């Protein structure tokens with residue numbers, strides 16, 4: 073790959089794109105090359121904090137798999153470069169033909185934004201609407217939809233989302249998460265250090281592995297994998313049985329506690345704790361400590377989400393803070409506001425009242441938060457009915473590596489009539505596609521994350537481009553807008569809107585422009601769903617610094633400011649009913665290092681609840697019956713002696729975003745962590761190879777003897793196994809081992825943390 077070699081040095085404010093924290097960074101460039109990466113002190117949230125992964129971002133920006141041109145698959149399976157015009161013309165024709173012959177249900181949109189690129193997603197969703205499809209399959213529906221479903225029932229809307237004020241808490245329960253490596257909380261390592269060094273604050277970690285976070289904890293509950301439902305229900309039972317719950321809070325803010333209480337009082341605590349392999353006294357100590365803490369806070373993640381009882385786990389972890397009244401204050405759990413709407417709300421109970429809920433053709437799966445689960449997609453493509461999925465559009469995802477059951481994905485995707493991939497890299501999924509469209513990288517376009525998950529102060533960061541798009545790469549807003557134009561769904565010109573925007577875009581705070589936009593859409597209702605592209609082409613063209621992609625943020629900022637006007641004003645943005653939203657938008661455009669968009673008060677949490685009575689509804693029938701069924705619920709017996717945690721976060725993995733293995737300073741093999749006693753029994757040592765066999769497949773991996781894992785448990789990282797630059801797979805491709813049907817029967821979230829495996833010593 074050749075790059076311009078200018079030697080002018082420049083420093084730019086942007087953000088890291090490797091995890092949901094999106095820490096502010098500053099990148100120094102020489103020509104197109106990144107020569108120095110540091111934390112950006114001016115970022116209002118992260119204030120200069122970064123982890124070791126961000127310093128390697130040049131490996132994302134420039135590598136052998138970077139796409140440079142649109143590609144079309146040839147009869148022999150190879151890919152040849154074609155022009156954008158040819159690619160989009162042909163794709164448009166094929167999409168329309170599939171839609172007209174088979175209807176919208178024949179199309180599915182997969183992905184739509186990774187760890188930092190959600191602005192493009194706002195434009196991508198137009199294509200799904202153009203296809204009249206409701207199918208969005210997203211990575212969120214292989215980790216978090218069970219959680220969104222529980223939120224919907226508790227708070228009245230699946231878009232109500234929990235945040236955790238670990239920084240100000242004096243008793244934190246980290247359950248099934250390892251923030252030292254995976255982050256997920258602000259400036260994780262600093263926050264953990266603060267917690268550790270303050271003797272008046274307590275940190276409890278529930279994890280079958282003595283993780284980097286567990287090593288810093290006051291109490292480590294080294295639970296048996298997959299038994300968290302027993303542990304959390306025991307903790308709740310102890311709290312209720314000892315009368316340590318917050319009755320005043322429950323009376324004032326919740327309904328349905330007595331039904332839950334009844335279940336909890338019936339729990340045989342000693343039996344349940346025995347199943348978790350923990351000491352009863354230790355569990356009692358944590359239950360009492362947490363219940364009596366002034367500010368208790370719970371942070372959870374995949375360790376309880378991608379495992380047995382995942383939906384019940386989501387309910388129970390929320391009950392931990394609700395039952396103890398640790399909600400709606402500083403240092404506890406809270407709800408928060410979103411600027412970019414990442415989630416939808418889809419309450420399946422509406423079906424009983426005659427409302428149409430789009431169930432999938434084969435599995436009859438409901439959407440949760442508007443999303444469908446990757447674990448069922450291969451079946452929805454391969455099943456024999458006329459209503460199967462025939463065309464898939466993948467954007468910002470690599471399902472062939474990251475979704476469960478790689479062979480099922482390979483098989484199903486190769487049967488599609490049309491597979492299009494939009495990515496910056498020639499991924500394993502791209503290799504199967506009929507067309508591959510090269511996206512500008514996240515440092516070559518305006519981008520933003522919708523992971524603005526904080527409370528009471530919430531942030532937004534519109535990142536400005538650093539480099540020009542590489543070769544023929546285009547930003548997603550341009551790709552989708554051109555495609556809609558090719559599909560003849562929108563015209564290429566909007567003369568009146570263009571004129572108004574060009575002459576005086578900001579006339580009375582965009583009111584004149586917006587009124588004309590509304591009038592245009594009213595006259596042409598068929599364009600309503602394409603408002604993002606119309607904004608992009610018209611207002612966008614008039615925005616400063618070529619920031620057209622940000623045009624879609626104007627209506628979102630107006631909406632946000634009207635919903636949370638006082639919070640926006642408290643963040644230092646002034647304005648009245650008409651001007652506040654536009655002023656917020658202007659500040660977003662002008663703040664290269666990110667900005668505070670709202671400063672809520674704690675009591676605002678109650679207005680973020682969507683139940684009409686403003687209360688939290690605890691009696692979720694399905695959850696109470698799952699809780700009751702735990703008594704007879706034991707994991708299905710397996711004759712495989714080990715439980716594999718398939719997809720651990722370590723110092724050198726970052727989903728599938730870095731492809732060049734050179735980015736890794738350590739752990740190049742992505743080794744299998746195994747307890748010394750298990751290694752001794754198998755007669756293997758660090759550096760030896762073993763075969764890992766699951767019910768789905770097998771992999772050859774390198775062993776690392778490590779006493780941080782429990783006996784009987786082994787771990788492999790995710791984010792390995794790519795075929796970089798056409799080479800052999802580098803490290804374990806974990807999803808060769810995970811089966812599509814090894815998942816929660818309700819939400820279809822995979823049990824990646826609980827894969828029964830057999831290990832065989834490999835004799836060389």
Ligand SMILES: Nc1nc2c(c(=O)[nH]1)N[C@H]1C(S)=C(S)[C@@H](COP(=O)(O)OP(=O)(O)OC[C@H]3O[C@@H](n4cnc5c(=O)[nH]c(N)nc54)[C@H](O)[C@@H]3O)O[C@H]1N2
Nearest residue numbers: 248249250254278281297298373374375721725726727825
């Ligand atoms: N370095 C790095 N950081 C990342 C990512 C990355 O790829 N690399 N990916 C990002 C993404 S997309 C996500 S979703 C987050 C995920 O972040 P986390 O969920 O925090 O990360 P994991 O390592 O997958 O799992 C967390 C912990 O769960 C534990 N665990 C396994 N089984 C069980 C169990 O049965 N019970 C309990 N209680 N714990 C169990 C594991 O030992 C592990 O320490 O990380 C983000 N951050």
Ligand SMILES: Nc1nc2c(c(=O)[nH]1)N[C@H]1C(S)=C(S)[C@@H](COP(=O)(O)OP(=O)(O)OC[C@H]3O[C@@H](n4cnc5c(=O)[nH]c(N)nc54)[C@H](O)[C@@H]3O)O[C@H]1N2
Nearest residue numbers: 186211468469470474494495496497511514718719727728
């Ligand atoms: N077995 C197992 N599987 C797992 C996990 C596990 O723990 N175990 N973790 C799961 C989790 S939690 C997650 S979130 C998923 C993540 O899996 P995916 O959703 O597939 O996401 P990423 O691995 O982040 O890959 C993102 C893709 O986006 C591309 N990309 C980067 N920037 C841009 C851009 O600007 N535009 C476009 N169009 N593309 C871009 C990258 O090249 C990459 O191909 O993996 C999941 N898979």
Ligand code: SF4
Nearest residue numbers: 088091094095123126
């Ligand atoms: S990987 Fe996550 S925590 Fe590390 S610098 Fe990037 S955004 Fe921040």
Ligand SMILES: [Mo]
Nearest residue numbers: 211212215727
């Ligand atoms: Mo994730």
